[in-house]
Amino acid sequence: MQYMVRMTVTLPPDLDPEVREQLVAAEKAYSQRLQQEGRIAAIWRVAGQFANYCLFDVASHDELHELVSGLPMFGYIQAEVEALATHPNSIR
Numbered sequence: 001m002q003y004m005v006r007m008t009v010t011l012p013p014d015l016d017p018e019v020r021e022q023l024v025a026a027e028k029a030y031s032q033r034l035q036q037e038g039r040i041a042a043i044w045r046v047a048g049q050f051a052n053y054c055l056f057d058v059a060s061h062d063e064l065h066e067l068v069s070g071l072p073m074f075g076y077i078q079a080e081v082e083a084l085a086t087h088p089n090s091i092r
């Protein structure tokens with residue numbers, strides 16, 4: 001099952017810079033592991049914003065929730081999820 005998830009990240013402006021650096025590094029490692037596993041099929045930065053679109057390819061709503069809620073930055077992320085179905089005009 002595929003889901004397009006828009007994540008908007010709002011880190012507190014007064015967050016300790018060291019904690020921020022650790023969060024960013026942990027987020028990168030987690031995200032790259034999911035990409036290597038194919039559970040994040042693609043990721044794009046929204047130009048000019050601290051936001052991204054992630055295409056998840058997972059088995060269930062529950063797996064999606066587990067992965068999104070496991071993001072190190074989860075407490076600072078607003079996630080908007082759209083479930084994707086096959087488009088009848090798709091040639092793939």
Ligand SMILES: O=C(O)C[C@H]1C=CC(=O)O1
Pocket residue numbers: 007009027028031032043050051052071073
């Ligand atoms: O957009 C961000 O930097 C936050 C984040 C969520 C997944 C990921 O790889 O990075």
